[in-house]
Amino acid sequence: MAVYKLKTPIPEEEVRKLKVNDVIYITGTIITARDAAHKRALEFFKEGKKIPIDLQGLAVFHCGPIVKKEDDKWTVVAAGPTTSTRMDLFEDEFIKAFKVRVVIGKGGMGKRTTEGMKKYGAVYGAFTGGAAVLAAKAMKNVRSVEWLDLGMPEALWILEVEDFGPLIVAIDAHGNNVFEDVQKKVEENRQKIYERLGL
């Protein structure tokens, strides 16, 4: 369980060094994107249109934050992760198209994303579900918000973060996936539990 502090833009070779169960903290620029923002970004890419920010080497956070506006300035109040599996539909193409290096969320992602991360060089960082205030504390500045027409949770928030973490590398760029490993072990344990309960 090695600990790394990463600064954006993160070079591809740096994420390729990471292994599952490493702990990372990110400083620099990240964006939030849920289903709708992923979909729109990929549509833009296919049509050859530019998205509002160059994402190369940045991190994408699966999160619908609560953000408040005071005196024309946005502040993040609470920003816990949302369930990442919903983005399995888009993530491999998203990484390929925009070269994000870290995908952050909760609950893990599937085979297709794991393959994509291996192929294009990215990792999945699990952030503690529900730890919304801890996340907000690391978000020092809202640089801008784009696609606000999608609604506050679905918009693309561009955030400056300082030591955002702990993020557990749960999928690395070598095809390892902690959630899949845990699931396999849990399946093995199921029989032991049945036995112990006399079932």
Add this chain to the structure above:
Amino acid sequence: MDIESLVENVAVEILRQAVIKLPPDVKDALRRAYREEESDIGKTQLEAILNNVELAEKTGTPVCQDTGVIIFYVKAGAQAKILGKIEEALIKATKRATIEVPLRPNSVGIFTRKNTGDNTGRYLPYINWEIVPGDNIELTAFPKGGGSENVCALGMITPGEGLNGVKKFVVDTVIKAGAKPCPPNILGVGVGGGADIAMKIAKAALLRPLDQPNADPEIAKLEKELYEAANMTGIGPMGLGGKFTVLGVNVDHAHRHPASYPVAVAVQCWAARRASARIHPDGTVKYLTHKVV
């Protein structure tokens, strides 16, 4: 102040307490899990949770961005004079708390697909009524998050399977849920009654503090057995592997039809939010779960 406004104010206050500050028994259970967790990764998650809980209290911010669907449990004294006005007071309180705390608007119409924006709507806030002797009114606010709600399960098992069937259903439900309900979780298990009764008592079982063992030794034994079984799965904090998949298991039961054997599992995320207060007819209020500063 008239008692109706008092009920409204108290309801806003317990909603605020509930979403910002976890009850002492839940915090203790999380601290214990942190001390006893054997997986390093599991420990990082519990540490982040404890840091988050502390920060939420310090800054007066909701502990999780999902402030849930608003549920109240009301123990209404049959002699209390304002019984007919409590529902309206709780609806007003929910709207106010949404702005004042704030709560995330979490009430979406099935056919309109629109979010009402104030956490009210058809059957929301949901009120569970219990009429009790006396003239006090006891309110409990129970905001329930969506992630853990999505893995609640009801099984209508074969009566012949009996308690073994109950145990299997609970274990299978925990394994199927995996990382989804933000473990470590609390399980409310309701056995018997009918389909609706089982789920109702399962959810209400989540109101019992974790440090309060079941009064019935036989049920207490079943709770312990289910707790140990769930923590043998290895799902661990946030599904990243580890010892603590659950913080506690609370069981309740009802008599059943000879041909039916319902088992309901109500799953609660680690952000187990609840707050209670008792209102006396003379206008005095006693907060039961949280200290008021």
